[in-house]
Amino acid sequence: MNKEAPLSITERDFILNALREDVRLDGREADQLRPLKVSFGEEYGHVKVQLGRTSLIVRISAEVTKPHDDRPFDGLFTIAMELTAMGSPAWDNGRQGDLETYVTNVLDRVVRHSNALDTESLCILKGVSCWSIRADVHVTDYDGNLIDAACIGIMAGLQHFRRQDAVVKDGQVIVYGLDERVPVALNITHKPLSVTFHTFDEGKRVIIDATRKEEQASEADVVIGINNAGDVCFVSKFSGSPVDAMVFVDKTSVALEKVKEINAIIDKALQADLSKRAKNGMAEQSRAENDR
Amino acid sequence: MSSPLVLLPGDEVPSEYLPATNSAPLRLGPGLRLLTQPPSSSPSSSSPSHVLTATQAGILSTDNKRNAVSIFSSPNRRYIPTPNDLVIAQVHHSSQDYFHCMITPQTPHVVLGQLAFEGATKKTRPMLKQGDLVYARVLSVGLGAGAEIELTCVNPATGKAEPGGLGHLTGGMVFDISTGMAARLMRASSSSSDQQDGVAGLVVLDELGKKLEKAGGFEIAVGRNGKVWVDCSNGGDAAVKATVAIGRCLTTIDEHDLGPADQKKLVSRILREMKIDV
Amino acid sequence: MVGPAATLTPLARADGSASYQCPSTGSNILGSVNAPVELPGRRDALKPEEATVEVFVKPGTAPAGVGERYVEGIIKGVLGRLILGRERGYPRRGVVVTLATVGGDSVGRGDSYLTLLPALLHTALLALLSASVPLSMTFSATVLAVSDSGEIIREPSTEQAAAAKSLHVLAFSSKGHLLLNESQGAFDFETWEKVHQRALAICHGTSAIGSDGDVAMVEDVDGQPLEGTIRETIEDQVHRDYAWKIDAV
Numbered sequence: 001m002n003k004e005a006p007l008s009i010t011e012r013d014f015i016l017n018a019l020r021e022d023v024r025l026d027g028r029e030a031d032q033l034r035p036l037k038v039s040f041g042e043e044y045g046h047v048k049v050q051l052g053r054t055s056l057i058v059r060i061s062a063e064v065t066k067p068h069d070d071r072p073f074d075g076l077f078t079i080a081m082e083l084t085a086m087g088s089p090a091w092d093n094g095r096q097g098d099l100e101t102y103v104t105n106v107l108d109r110v111v112r113h114s115n116a117l118d119t120e121s122l123c124i125l126k127g128v129s130c131w132s133i134r135a136d137v138h139v140t141d142y143d144g145n146l147i148d149a150a151c152i153g154i155m156a157g158l159q160h161f162r163r164q165d166a167v168v169k170d171g172q173v174i175v176y177g178l179d180e181r182v183p184v185a186l187n188i189t190h191k192p193l194s195v196t197f198h199t200f201d202e203g204k205r206v207i208i209d210a211t212r213k214e215e216q217a218s219e220a221d222v223v224i225g226i227n228n229a230g231d232v233c234f235v236s237k238f239s240g241s242p243v244d245a246m247v248f249v250d251k252t253s254v255a256l257e258k259v260k261e262i263n264a265i266i267d268k269a270l271q272a273d274l275s276k277r278a279k280n281g282m283a284e285q286s287r288a289e290n291d292r
Numbered sequence: 293m294s295s296p297l298v299l300l301p302g303d304e305v306p307s308e309y310l311p312a313t314n315s316a317p318l319r320l321g322p323g324l325r326l327l328t329q330p331p332s333s334s335p336s337s338s339s340p341s342h343v344l345t346a347t348q349a350g351i352l353s354t355d356n357k358r359n360a361v362s363i364f365s366s367p368n369r370r371y372i373p374t375p376n377d378l379v380i381a382q383v384h385h386s387s388q389d390y391f392h393c394m395i396t397p398q399t400p401h402v403v404l405g406q407l408a409f410e411g412a413t414k415k416t417r418p419m420l421k422q423g424d425l426v427y428a429r430v431l432s433v434g435l436g437a438g439a440e441i442e443l444t445c446v447n448p449a450t451g452k453a454e455p456g457g458l459g460h461l462t463g464g465m466v467f468d469i470s471t472g473m474a475a476r477l478m479r480a481s482s483s484s485s486d487q488q489d490g491v492a493g494l495v496v497l498d499e500l501g502k503k504l505e506k507a508g509g510f511e512i513a514v515g516r517n518g519k520v521w522v523d524c525s526n527g528g529d530a531a532v533k534a535t536v537a538i539g540r541c542l543t544t545i546d547e548h549d550l551g552p553a554d555q556k557k558l559v560s561r562i563l564r565e566m567k568i569d570v
Numbered sequence: 571m572v573g574p575a576a577t578l579t580p581l582a583r584a585d586g587s588a589s590y591q592c593p594s595t596g597s598n599i600l601g602s603v604n605a606p607v608e609l610p611g612r613r614d615a616l617k618p619e620e621a622t623v624e625v626f627v628k629p630g631t632a633p634a635g636v637g638e639r640y641v642e643g644i645i646k647g648v649l650g651r652l653i654l655g656r657e658r659g660y661p662r663r664g665v666v667v668t669l670a671t672v673g674g675d676s677v678g679r680g681d682s683y684l685t686l687l688p689a690l691l692h693t694a695l696l697a698l699l700s701a702s703v704p705l706s707m708t709f710s711a712t713v714l715a716v717s718d719s720g721e722i723i724r725e726p727s728t729e730q731a732a733a734a735k736s737l738h739v740l741a742f743s744s745k746g747h748l749l750l751n752e753s754q755g756a757f758d759f760e761t762w763e764k765v766h767q768r769a770l771a772i773c774h775g776t777s778a779i780g781s782d783g784d785v786a787m788v789e790d791v792d793g794q795p796l797e798g799t800i801r802e803t804i805e806d807q808v809h810r811d812y813a814w815k816i817d818a819v
Contacts, residue, residue, distance in 0.1 A: 005397035008382045009423040010521075014465040018532045027540060027565055041673050042596075053582055057600075057672045061631035084628055086602040086668040088583050089398045092610075093626035093668060136631050138670050140600060141582050296816055298805045301652075301699070302707030302744045323702070325654075347654055347704035349804045351812050365702040366578075367811050370585040370605065372659035398607040399663070433658065472811065493814025547582075549813065 003097075004090045007216045015217040019205045025214070026052070030207045031254055036262065038156050038269040044183065045161030049153040052211065053143035056087075058153035059136045060161040064175060067123065067130040075122020076132035079107050079154060087139035103146050106236065107137075110194045110225035111154055114233035121187035124166050129173050131163060133186065144212040147223060151194045156266045158186055160273065191263055192227040194234065195255040203243050206251060208258065222248065224255040228263055299346035299363060310344075311356045321362020322374075323348035367472020371396050371517040373430050373441045378458075378478070380466060380515030381443060383424045391420055393428075393443065395517045402441040404428060409445045410453040418460055425461040425521065427513045457513055464511070464523030467539040473546040477514045496541055496555045503563060507534050530568055537566045573799045574692065578807040579700045584668075586701020590693040591673075594725035595685055598673030601693035603701040606663030616662050621655030623665045627690065630671035641683040645669075645694055648741060648750050652695075654704040665703055667694050675728060684737045684752060685726065688713050691741060691750075692800065699804055709749050710773040710796035711741035714765050716757060722768050736761070740769040744797060773797055 007015075015025065022030065034052030041048065045060030067074055083091045083100045091097060111117070122131040135154045139146065162183035166175045198210040198218035210218060220240025225233045232252060237243055297309055310318065320326065327343050346352075350365035373379070373395065381393035384401055392401040404426065406417045420426065428443040447454040469477070476492040497512070504510055508526030515521070520542060524534040540562050545555055574592055581587035584602035591598045609615075609622060616622050625646045627638040645667070653665060669690050677683050688711040695708060715726035715734035723730055731737055736755030743749045753762070775795035809816060 005382075005394060006423065008425050008466060009421070010425050010461065010464060010466055012423070014532075014535070018536060021532050023532055023536055023566075025536060025539065027536065027562070041598075043673070046673060055581075059631050059672070080633065082628065084602075084626060084668045084670065085604050085666045086581065086584055086587070086600065086670060089585065089604040089607055089666075093624065093666065134631060138600075138628070138630075138672055140672075141584075143583070296812070298808045300708050300744065300801060300804060301705035323704070347657065347706070348702045349699040350702070350808055351815070364812060364815070366586065366700050366807075368579050368586070368700070369702040370607075372606070398604070400608055476814070493817070549810065551814070551817075 004088065004212065004216065007213060011213060012217045015214060016200055019200050019207070024207065025211065028209075030205070031258075033209045033258065033261070034211075036152070036265055038152065038266055040156075040160055040269065040273040044163075045157045047153050047157040047160060049149050049156070051145060051149045051152070051209070053141060054145060054149050055139075055141040056146075056149055056153055057138045057140060058150070058157040059138070060157040061134050061136070062131050062161070062163040063134075064124065064129050064166065064173065065132045067127060069127075072127035073123050074119045075130040077112055077117050077119055077122070077135075078132070079104065079112060079135045079137065081107065081137040081139070081150065083139055083142075087142040091142075099146070102238065103150065106147050106194065106223055106225075106234070107150055107154065109236075110151055110192055110223075110234045114192045114225065114227075115189055116155065116192050117158055118187040118189050124173055125168050125171075131166075133158075133161075133163075142212065144215045145196055145209050147194050147196050148209065151192075151225075152262060152266065155191055155193060156269065159188055159191075159266070159270055161186055190227045190229070190231070191266075192225050192231075192233050193259045193262055194223050194225045195251075195258045197222045197224070197247075197251050197255075199240075199243055199247070203241070203247060206247060208254070222251065224248070224252055226252065226255050226259050228260055230256050297352040298350070299352055300349050301345075301347050303346050305344040305346065305352060305361070309352055309354065310361060311354050311359050316359045319358060319360035320344070321353075321360055322372075323350060323363025323365050324361065367475075368470045369472075371471045371474075373402065373433050374516075375430050375432055377430045377516040378514070379428060379430060379443070379517045380461065380513065380519040380521055381426050381428055381517075383420045383422055383426065385422060386420065391426075393426065395441075395443075395515075402443055404443040404445070408443070409459055410451065412446075420460060425466060427458050427461055427515070427521070429458065461513060461521050461523075463525055464521055465535050465539060466519050466521045467543055469518055469520055469542055469546045471516065471518045473542070474514055474516050474518050474520065477512075477520060477542070478516065481512060481514060493552060494545075494555070495552045496545055496559060499556050499559045500538055500541060503559060504534055504538075504568075507568060510534065510538060512538075533566045533568055537562050537568060540566075573794060573796075574689070576692070576696055576800075576803045578696055578803060584697075584701075586697050586699070586703070588693050588696030588700055589672075590689055590696065592686075592689040592725070594727060595689070596674040597671055597676075597686060597689055599669055599686075599689050599693040600672045601667065601669045601690075601697040603665065603667050603694075603697040603703060605665040605698075605701055605703050606660050607666060609664035609666075612664075616664075617655075619656060619661055621653060621660040621663050621665050623650050623653060623655070623667065625649065625667045625694070626669070628668070628670040630673070630676040632676060637677060637681070637683050641687060641690065644687065644750070644752060645690060648691060648709070649694060649698070651749065652705045652707060652709065653698070654706055657704040660704070665698075667697065669693055681728075682731065682737060682754060684739050684754060685713055685728065685731045687711070687739045687752065688725070688741075692796075695800070696803065700807075708744045708797075708800060709741050710744075710800055711739060711750065712769050712772045712796065713737065713739045714769055716755070716761055716765065720761070722765060724768070724772060738762070738765045738769070740766065740773075742770060742773045742797075746770075746774060771795075 037050040165181040348365040350363040390403040431444040445458040480491040480494040511523045513521040586603040625642045715723045736757040739752045741750035
């Protein structure tokens with residue numbers, strides 16, 4: 001079917017009427033995110049994002065390949081997102097829907113085209129070998145705002161990921177295992193995130209982090225990609241009814257505030273994971289010493 | 293019954309768990325099937341030639357009064373239409389004689405006769421549009437492949453909307469809940485509330501009823517297909533907030549499996565958050 | 571040996587789901603089942619009298635390829651024998667099973683999928699139970715590697731599997747019947763018989779083997795039979811789901 005079931009008139013009317021009274025179905029404010037939880041798995045670059053009832057898993061992986069002929073100094077970076085029936089019964093396995101195309105496109109622009117990951121640092125040997133970084137997004141539960149959740153997952157994953165060390169010796173590329181040499185963090189130039197707004201009531205009501213039902217009831221959506229420094233790297237309004245230009249201006253400051261808030265949550269999770277790993281590493285070291 | 297018996301598909305139902313035999317035939321509910329055992333397996337024992345086996349994982353539930361036995365399986369499962377169930381259906385389109393409705397997403401539409409409403413005639417039939425909600429009863433599910441499921445909003449025997457409330461649902465809001473929660477709410481809202489701990493472990497409706505009395509009370513309709521319709525149109529200014537509060541209470545209890553004490557706490561907390569005076 | 575860790579119904583949108591952590595390979599599989607649903611655009615493939623089972627396997631860090639399609643076929647065959655596709659509500663509908671490797675090593679391109687197969691099968695089974703799809707029985711599966719020296723290794727690591735002479739995946743129904751037998755590599759009948767015995771012991775415990783008492787020690791090595799682990803997982807979940815009912819009794 002590849003399409004979520006349409007909303008009933010009752011739901012559509014109620015969501016709109018409630019918003020006119022500044023009430024959302026889950027009791028949130030218009031500018032309030034759902035509870036966000038970012039956690040990391042055992043491997044590097046394994047992230048689980050839970051945003052309200054939307055959840056997804058991002059896995060970052062790296063392999064050595066040959067760079068593109070026209071960009072011999074650049075490594076590769078791809079974002080792979082395939083929506084399966086796991087995230088929502090409305091999605092078909094093995095078929096690309098409109099949502100998948102749209103979300104992949106936005107993620108590409110916010111994260112990849114803004115050069116969040118410095119691809120030049122992925123070059124190992126000019127024109128011969130480079131790292132190819134791949135971010136796989138597995139959507140496990142879909143309840144709206146896929147773009148922001150995926151963006152959070154990818155950015156957290158890139159910051160968490162450590163690739164194997166590789167050196168060039170006499171024209172030969174040597175890749176060291178994760179236990180042979182300290183793995184290398186990726187070079188992140190800045191941390192852009194997207195914030196998606198949905199408009200209602202002829203553009204008079206604007207909310208962030210809409211749930212699936214709110215998305216379906218909305219008139220239009222606006223995506224703003226922005227980093228902590230306030231540099232806007234992406235703005236889009238693909239479909240739906242017109243939105244006043246002032247909304248973009250007003251909401252950019254809201255987006256900045258939210259991006260700072262989200263980045264702080266990611267940083268905190270990264271710090272917690274790092275200290276946990278350090279502790280485990282110490283324990284392992286002392287165990288190894290004891291064995292001797 | 294001492295402790296509940298958990299069965300997995302393929303497990304036999306031990307005969308001591310079946311209701312004491314009386315004259316009425318045993319009724320099999322969902323999740324069970326009758327198999328004929330090959331007689332040659334153990335000729336010495338006097339085992340019956342028929343065995344009851346489970347087809348779903350869950351708790352064995354027996355009803356001595358109705359002489360029925362069934363399996364209570366996962367509460368998050370998808371709804372499968374069963375005759376006599378009350379459901380909340382959404383009109384998708386209408387044709388000459390029928391409204392074609394959706395009761396669960398990603399499944400074929402079910403039909404509801406244009407005249408299957410209380411007092412409906414060819415001239416006074418209800419005009420339902422796409423997206424309208426109706427509270428209806430499953431009339432028949434048909435047999436065999438390609439059979440259509442039919443709903444009705446009247447009791448065919450009496451021509452009345454029985455129980456009251458069947459028909460077009462106007463206003464209010466509908467919330468999604470699990471099918472297990474829907475079944476529990478159904479029991480809790482249909483029986484009298486004289487029990488201490490509530491019915492089916494739910495005290496939320498009584499609690500909300502007490503606290504929202506001043507705000508005008510509320511109406512509720514539970515569909516076995518995992519939908520619950522709530523309306524507080526008597527609530528005046530607080531109607532929207534009260535509706536949202538009820539919806540949040542029900543979905544949170546469903547999601548976190550809260551016990552009676554936690555349900556009461558949750559009701560108070562959410563009403564406070566929504567700034568509703570009690 | 572540590573048994574697998576499994577959770578039932580971790581997801582909200584899917585009709586049924588399960589998460590499964592395999593201790594030996596470290597892989598973490600997430601599975602979902604949607605059933606019964608309409609399968610649009612596949613009308614001609616639908617059987618009029620029963621349900622159509624669809625299996626989709628998604629690797630963790632790579633695009634799906636031939637290996638996934640191959641293993642999907644095996645899983646579909648096993649599940650097709652279990653699912654009672656003629657029960658009410660199921661004919662002409664689809665049972666959509668989606669399995670994703672969300673943690674641990676993925677199977678490399680061209681590598682054998684057999685090491686991951688039992689985990690995928692168990693996840694699919696648990697997700698089907700979570701969705702209350704009618705089944706005729708349950709099953710348990712295991713993978714065994716036979717090393718060069720003829721030693722049988724239970725649930726081998728990736729390195730052990732790569733070095734093994736042959737790999738075998740066997741699944742037994744809850745009634746003890748052999749449900750699946752996938753092997754690769756070189757082996758003789760005698761080896762297979764040994765593998766079969768050991769697998770049966772792992773899945774069902776030694777009692778299932780019969781009267782010849784000399785395999786009694788195997789049970790200690792393999793710990794609790796897998797059949798029991800699966801049953802416990804389900805019982806735990808059922809007790810949680812129906813706590814309100816059980817407490818009332």
